[in-house]
Amino acid sequence: MRVNQPAGKYYSTDYLKKLCDLWDFRGSGVTNMHGSAGDITLLGTTTKQLEEVFWTLTHDMGQDLGGSGSNLRTPSDCLGQSRCEYACYDTNALVYFLTNEYQDELH
Numbered sequence: 001m002r003v004n005q006p007a008g009k010y011y012s013t014d015y016l017k018k019l020c021d022l023w024d025f026r027g028s029g030v031t032n033m034h035g036s037a038g039d040i041t042l043l044g045t046t047t048k049q050l051e052e053v054f055w056t057l058t059h060d061m062g063q064d065l066g067g068s069g070s071n072l073r074t075p076s077d078c079l080g081q082s083r084c085e086y087a088c089y090d091t092n093a094l095v096y097f098l099t100n101e102y103q104d105e106l107h
Contacts, residue, residue, distance in 0.1 A: 001027075001053060002039035004064040004099075005076065009034065018061055026053045064099075075099050 003019070019040070023029055028044030045053065057063040075098045078084070080091030 001042045001045065001050070002065070003042065003057060005034060005039055009076075009079075010082070015061070022053065022056050022061075026056075075102075 020029075020031070023031060023042050026045060026049045027042055030043040032041035032043060034040065042053070054065065057065060075095045077091040077095040078087075080089070081087040082092060
């Protein structure tokens with residue numbers, strides 16, 4: 001399962017704990033953080049657990065699911081102005097805009 005990463009890949013420790021607890025409970029506990037797909041990849045679960053994980057991610061954690069179709073990959077960005085004094089624009093705001101603009105093509 002792929003989970004969409006936040007802009008700049010900033011995570012709170014609370015979010016990461018909830019994600020790991022969920023995957024320990026509903027899956028194998030094995031993750032791939034930002035592999036070739038760019039998303040967080042949660043490896044190994046059973047079909048009957050999928051809806052439970054989807055519900056927890058989207059309703060309880062306010063998380064968008066990751067993955068993409070053949071039309072457009074999941075947008076990703078660098079840390080931009082949040083950490084780089086030479087950044088010319090707000091990369092986090094751009095990725096947020098692109099994600100919302102092309103949401104249908106992403107899924």
